Amino acid sequence: MNKKIGQALVVGGGISGIRAALDLAEFGYGVTLIDRAPHLGGVLTQLDHQFPTNHCGMCKMLPLVDRDKAAQFCLRKGLFHDNITLRLSTEVMAVDGEPGRFDVTLRQAVNPVDPDRCTGCGECAEVCPVEVPDAFNAGLGLRKAIYLPTPHTIPNRYQVDAAACTRCGACVDACPTQAISLNDKARKDFHILVVDDELIVRDSLKEWIEIEGGFSVTMADSGEAALEALKTRQVDLMLTDIKMPGMDGVTLLQKAGELFPDLTVVMMTAYATVETAVEAMKIGALDYLIKPFDPDALIPKIVGIYDAVKTPDEPPLKVGSIVLSSGSAFYDPSEGKDTLGYGQLPDVVTQLEFERLLSGTGPTGGHLVRPSDGRPVGRIAWLQCVGSRDLQTDADFCSNICCMISLKQSMLARDKARQAGMDLDTHIFYMDMRTFGKSFQRYRDQAEESGVNLTRARIHSVVPDLTQGDLQLRYADMSGRAEECHADMVVLAAGQRPPLGTAAMAELMGIGLNPWGFPETEPFSLVHTDRKGIVAAGAFTGLKDISASVTQASAAALNASRTIHEGGGSLKLESGSAHEYEDLSRQLPRILVVICTCGERLKPVADPRLLTRHLKQDPAVDQVLFLDRTCTAEGWASLVDMVRNINPNRLLIGACQPYAYARKLKALGADTGLNPRLMDVVDILSSIQGREGEPEAFQAAMIAELRMAVARLRHADTSAVPGVPVTQSALVVGGGIAGMSTALAIADHGFPVDQVEQSEHMGGNLLWIKNTLGGHETAGLLSDIRSRVEKHPHIRAHTGARVLCSFGQAGHFLTSLGTGEETVENIEHGVAILATGGREAVPDGYHYGENDRILTHRELSEKLDAGDIRPETLNTVVMIQCAGTREEPRNYCSKVCCGAALKHALALTDIHPDLQVYVFYRDMMSYGFTESYFTEARRRRVRFIPYTKDRKPEVLLEGGAVRIRAHEPLLGRDIEMGADLVVLAAGVVPNLSADLAQSFGATLDGDGFFQAAESKWRPVDALKEGVFGCGLAHSPGNIPESIASAEAAAQRALRILCHALLPSGKLTADVRHSLCALCERCIEVCPYEARSLDPEEERIMVNPVMCQGCGACAAVCPNDASYLEGYAARQMLEMIDAAMGC
């Protein structure tokens, strides 16, 4: 077992939290991953499908190298990694210390259900009388007060909703394993003193607290009486009014505090004296309650205080660094001035609610019906920018992903309708369709081709049409005509909001917030907060799609790791000696079969004697034992005893939910010395439900299942797959900001880096980009990073050099560099990172190159910086966006051009406020918080004129003068103007040649950018392990985005570099060379490029680290020479026999 030296805390277990935790864990650190929700996965637990594949794919985040450290199964079901401690329903209470040495106090909410006893049978929920809106289904549908947080977590344990529970105790009696304890006595022993001069307040509080809370209450009518009461009896909590005749509440607080320093006091106050209450908190009050009390809010608050007082403080957790990934919340349209019917009309739903309606685990079982009356839906309208880009809701920002979500939902809904044989009308009303991410534009095109209507219009309100029984929307079309449309359902794209408690968390952590309440990061970083050692990831800094979240999470992990490293946490993994197990391969198999009886459930469907007889027919089966509830702590303890006493050399457990046993089997192995690879768990119980009536068929299926597992175990092979030695150094191709960032990130962790830059200077595009849209100068960033790279003892820079060729695989590459004509240098390295950058495209059309008044944004930028263009001498400047992009052949958004146009428009009008600036655009991509610059440009009367692909503005040359003729769709007229400058947004093209990518085994996407292994879940990895891409070579992006992808690539590379010998997975393919005919079909078919032909040995080689055990090679091999460990032919045939009942 590796001893983990560094420790990190990840706050928030959504997708970015999981990514950051896995990255840090794979690097060898110990990670505590917490979430305040009782489940893992954040908002993604509620979303089944993601664009652009319209599928899930979360499992693609699982470790690929050293992958047996984690359980390899669906991440929605749970996350298991040897180095990750998962704590749910947990929050951070305090953070002390300094970067590298933080002391963090955590508090876990008390769940009355004991997870070691709960089997998830659900009998408690059946009897629970309380129903509340189901949060998992975004409030659609109801659930009980005792509930499963998600339907799919494994093991799935019930949870009590403390705010809803009435403590009736029905569940306690119903639970067959006595797992629930409401602890009535402990509450009765908790004494609360209520001090108020008004009898009615005292009385009603006493009643509420005693009946609904189950606590003991005494009352006092004045401060003096309260002090007397305190002296006569033990009081745990005092609730005191502030304004009372005689001694007031604050004086009482002071006096009581002197006498009983440990007493917890909560102030009660009318709204008018809230300030006094806040003052009281400064002198020792814990909290305050505002009158009049809402009993629904009061009891949970008192229960919270009770839990806090009664739960002993945990010893502080020592961590080197903290990653904040608490996700994002959504705007509630019912709170706005313009509710669009949300909250009143049941057929108006938010995007999240619609996701639940699409889901098979949703309130309608995935049937697309109207929430109001259950009738099938024929027309759906999506309304964009609800609570985004709306100054009336204090949202001068774009929420980044709603456009893509609406496109996705419209396509999913159409698919669903088509499958049901129905016609569905889908209509998206948008302001700008923001498809700025990699491949997003093509996704939009795909949606439009599939029949989704897109209309550029904003809907002002949704009204019910009583005659037709549907919803009516009115909008203005482009010409200004008012149009009407009807829909059965309206989906609101509710914008991002900071999650609840962000302000408090920011104060606790000592980090700053931006004007909209999201964590502020440093100007050139997406992850650095203003407290060193605390980094932010994912949607916590503003909603983002999965690939951006995952990239940012890896970058956050990298920077967290940097802090831990700087703080003294050693990077060396302590001896890689995994637990050594006895080699049992020569022994005859003696299989112990343990079958879980699951309470009384197995009895009616299976006869233990018959089962035993059948299984024992196989001589490999030594004993068959029955055990009640293997999943509980007690059940497991007796299983451990059985293994100890019987000492079998193989173990088969017949139970349910095999996933849940991953961690337990490892522990059992360490405990008993039996190799976990000789253990297996099969699911025989989960199919009982509903089959109680047919015991014979059920029993036969169960026997077949168990015998298959016996056959598999009998042939289980424990021989170790050799690891791969790693050359612990990296090659970075490219010396721009991305290349330098990634090189520094790796070198800072103590690994040598060779950095290749083909020009004579490092710096890339930063050599000409002098400032950013945010008004930050890049000179400091460039000189700082350049000098760090130059001085770094671990970085060897090769400027003026090119990669000639490279071959090799994860762990060892050999690359030849050419410097000048003849010099060739060979470099050995373990990983390669392609950061070759990108450049501004050369515009085609618009008379570019024919007149020096027509130029690109880069040229404008350079001329402004050089003083060649003086804004005060200009009258009219015209900018044309998407000059050559977002249509074939370059059908992608370059992401940075709209920002550049805004930057230049603002810079020009800064100097010359009366300058006429016209911007012709298709969709302004001022995503995220850059929307505020768009607003500012509008305020300055920069004129933005939309155009379409088939009606572009024309540039006319008249002698030396330049004129623009274009259509103004809002006025419905043609307009014409003279222009002193025409600035073309030509977009970004990558500097990544196919040859270069090919030599490392990477591939390019259709637009020439680095092809990611998976655009969402593995955004910076190439499909071939050990090769990574970042910066502009990967996808267009601004400086912070490029740095984030660079740091993410570094983090992914470090997972490999940190091993001297990279452990292989259990399930890997190999070749019987004597049978191999070298037909090379297996090489072609391997999706991970794990196979290669060794020309000298004339053998097919398999890199066991890159091999993911998919078995494609074994299937394609005509000679049976390729095979997959653990799936030997004999084993498989015996399993098939067992399954067939032979």
Next chain:
Amino acid sequence: MSQAQSKTIQATGTTSSDLAEVRDMVAACIQCGTCTGSCPNAFAMDLTPRHMWRMVLMDQIDEVFQSRTFMLCSACYTCTLRCPRGLPLTEALSLLKQRASRDDLPCYRQSTRFYRRFIDSVRRHGRVQETTFIALYFMDMTPKHPLLPLKYTPLGLRLMRRGKLSFPNPFARAGGQSLESIFNKVAALEEAV
């Protein structure tokens, strides 16, 4: 509209400075069209609200003063409430109305004189006195629109039948000094602006 569509605007970038205020009020417009969608009177307008604001921003102010759009605003404030930019649209419209009234632009006289006579009547009588108010209004309008009274006749008759018209002494003054001073104060304030 067809005539307007064929016309090519020469974007010149000049706007009479007294309308700069209106222009600045709507500068941050993103042309989303929510104002048009929400306007209950849009059906009667020759230029719908977004179209008109676009003209303002494109310095086509002269044409704005040929349309009846802003005069048709009934100040319901729906567009102001719904505008995602929070622009003071209703206020901007009333500035346009004021300009039309102050300059006594001929094409809006039917409306501006109506307002003016209405206020005159209130000033004189302390409330609107329908008969005198309409008589004064007709006096203003008949030189150019001799048939206007006929247009109003059916409405007048209907109102009379319902007893909605009063016939008090047209020369009686009410309100006295206090009302007068309110009017004077408003006039002084407007002067100051």
